[in-house]
Amino acid sequence: MSRVLIIGGGGMVGQKLAARLLHDGLPGHNGLEITLFDMGFSPAGVAGTTQIIGNISEPSTSAKLIAERPDVIFHLAAIVSGEAETNFEKGWQINMMSMWHLLEALRHEHGLSGGSYTPRVVFTSSIAVFGGPFPDKINDEFLSAPQTSYGAQKAICELMLSDFSRKGFVDGLSLRLPTICVRPGKPNLAASSFFSGIIREPLNGQQAILPVPDTVRHWHASPRAAAGFLCHAATLDTALLKGRRALNLPGLSCTVAEQIEALRGAAGQKAVDLIVAKPDPAIMAIVSGWPRDFDPKRAIDLGFKAETRFDEIIETYIKDDLPKPAT
Amino acid sequence: MSRVLIIGGGGMVGQKLAARLLHDGLPGHNGLEITLFDMGFSPAGVAGTTQIIGNISEPSTSAKLIAERPDVIFHLAAIVSGEAETNFEKGWQINMMSMWHLLEALRHEHGLSGGSYTPRVVFTSSIAVFGGPFPDKINDEFLSAPQTSYGAQKAICELMLSDFSRKGFVDGLSLRLPTICVRPGKPNLAASSFFSGIIREPLNGQQAILPVPDTVRHWHASPRAAAGFLCHAATLDTALLKGRRALNLPGLSCTVAEQIEALRGAAGQKAVDLIVAKPDPAIMAIVSGWPRDFDPKRAIDLGFKAETRFDEIIETYIKDDLPKPAT
Numbered sequence: 001m002s003r004v005l006i007i008g009g010g011g012m013v014g015q016k017l018a019a020r021l022l023h024d025g026l027p028g029h030n031g032l033e034i035t036l037f038d039m040g041f042s043p044a045g046v047a048g049t050t051q052i053i054g055n056i057s058e059p060s061t062s063a064k065l066i067a068e069r070p071d072v073i074f075h076l077a078a079i080v081s082g083e084a085e086t087n088f089e090k091g092w093q094i095n096m097m098s099m100w101h102l103l104e105a106l107r108h109e110h111g112l113s114g115g116s117y118t119p120r121v122v123f124t125s126s127i128a129v130f131g132g133p134f135p136d137k138i139n140d141e142f143l144s145a146p147q148t149s150y151g152a153q154k155a156i157c158e159l160m161l162s163d164f165s166r167k168g169f170v171d172g173l174s175l176r177l178p179t180i181c182v183r184p185g186k187p188n189l190a191a192s193s194f195f196s197g198i199i200r201e202p203l204n205g206q207q208a209i210l211p212v213p214d215t216v217r218h219w220h221a222s223p224r225a226a227a228g229f230l231c232h233a234a235t236l237d238t239a240l241l242k243g244r245r246a247l248n249l250p251g252l253s254c255t256v257a258e259q260i261e262a263l264r265g266a267a268g269q270k271a272v273d274l275i276v277a278k279p280d281p282a283i284m285a286i287v288s289g290w291p292r293d294f295d296p297k298r299a300i301d302l303g304f305k306a307e308t309r310f311d312e313i314i315e316t317y318i319k320d321d322l323p324k325p326a327t
Numbered sequence: 328m329s330r331v332l333i334i335g336g337g338g339m340v341g342q343k344l345a346a347r348l349l350h351d352g353l354p355g356h357n358g359l360e361i362t363l364f365d366m367g368f369s370p371a372g373v374a375g376t377t378q379i380i381g382n383i384s385e386p387s388t389s390a391k392l393i394a395e396r397p398d399v400i401f402h403l404a405a406i407v408s409g410e411a412e413t414n415f416e417k418g419w420q421i422n423m424m425s426m427w428h429l430l431e432a433l434r435h436e437h438g439l440s441g442g443s444y445t446p447r448v449v450f451t452s453s454i455a456v457f458g459g460p461f462p463d464k465i466n467d468e469f470l471s472a473p474q475t476s477y478g479a480q481k482a483i484c485e486l487m488l489s490d491f492s493r494k495g496f497v498d499g500l501s502l503r504l505p506t507i508c509v510r511p512g513k514p515n516l517a518a519s520s521f522f523s524g525i526i527r528e529p530l531n532g533q534q535a536i537l538p539v540p541d542t543v544r545h546w547h548a549s550p551r552a553a554a555g556f557l558c559h560a561a562t563l564d565t566a567l568l569k570g571r572r573a574l575n576l577p578g579l580s581c582t583v584a585e586q587i588e589a590l591r592g593a594a595g596q597k598a599v600d601l602i603v604a605k606p607d608p609a610i611m612a613i614v615s616g617w618p619r620d621f622d623p624k625r626a627i628d629l630g631f632k633a634e635t636r637f638d639e640i641i642e643t644y645i646k647d648d649l650p651k652p653a654t
Contacts (some may be wrong), residue, residue: 088434088494131570131571140470141469141470142468142470143468143469143470143471144470144471144486145489145570145571145573146486146489146490147493147570149490149494152486152487152489152490155486156483156486156487159471159473159479159482159483159486160479160483162472162473162479163473163476163479166474167415167476243458243472243474244458244472246472
């Protein structure tokens, strides 16, 4: 039996990941005991997991969480981009210092174990580590020059995790997730929230605000693909990474206009008519500094997989997450 | 009168910088009051400066140091690469956490000033932020994927300084210095120490150890060039950086064999005979992960200048630093 800890396990991706791990297990692990840690959980929850509530930015929290030496740790907890931009102090404490406390706790535990405890740590980074000007496609050697606090914090966590891994205290890798779309549930404070909203709300018969021009191009993957990336990373042979432990993941590049066309194909003009253009300069300023397209050769060669058409992303949302009408 | 604070002002580059600032001043500043901070100072010192002794990794130190609101802050303090590799904890505390405490103190002071205090912060980063495999020449868009703790810590400080600058708390930039050669004085714990040793010791009639093959290629600039970079950065218009506040600086790419040929030209075969090959796998492992050549177009366009031949670097050492025989 192997132990899995999901920090940020109450969030959307954490819940998808937990459900998938329960269903599929992990290659090479004979059964999984899954613990989810977060500030809070929705009442529904994922049956068959243990839930722990707490604050990951407390220095002592990490030590308690890892006392039972989980074999695989997913670190998904973060303040989202929009909030990290408006609440500078909170962003740095939760997005950066939490990783530092976690890694220091793991290094301490590694020492206590006489060097035998070296868990796999999978960290969800972001394409926000990149800042413009961009090439048409960002390749695997393009610099990380973030233009948001969120991006800077994620880039710093990648560097910490790489160095603690190089020294053998942990065995980590960082996944630069595309924007996850279509997110189920409610809008959140992420500046990217509308990319999901303009699909999700119309499919649920509700109005959606589009705060940017429809020429905006962006990089997407579904929640199902995100859970797949994380599971794949949990058992990947990290020797194949050759010391570069941050990966640009596969995704799908499309414009907002192309997203809207795919929505029209799936749900007709009636759905499209629910999208209301309402330009928001603050969101546009953040989004205009984000990447638009990638050539993620390393991750594809390492076996990471994502959707190739936005139609598929909408189909995945309808299948996995669209609330079914009461019957 | 402007105030200048040099953190790490007791080190070799800090002393060169202080002497140069005293001699040349800074454009746009009508006189300079210079304060040097370090763990200790050589008895000689730089006349006309104030010296303060302390430990920059103490969280309260930064607040005290900046209480008088220096206009320009040079942050040069660091544990060198070899020591950061062997003393993991000390490296992270001094090389990373000190920058965090300094920036937080400056953000606090910025708030107290009602937003009017936004000092220039010049940070000495390093080409150790890069890790192999490398292109023949590293351009200004090549990723930072360090393979040493020192490199990771420097890369993290760059990201912090950029984000605190983007938010307007400070006005900072990071200079990725080439290896400084020929360093005067004694060997230090840096893995790069021998690059200076094989020139300096023979010019002083002493034996020098060469721990790597003479085919090793590396990237150099003189202490005089380093002081010049720092002074140039102190008054550069940072709007020209367009949000990318870490710069690869100009330098000189040459092999150890070419260094030795230049030594032969300057001091003859007798000097070259003092170099003793004694391979050291630990040093070779670190150095083999370092960059060899750059195309630092941005920094050159911004007016940073360095030597173009290793002969010049030796001439600079002889003129600026070679102890004169007693007469």
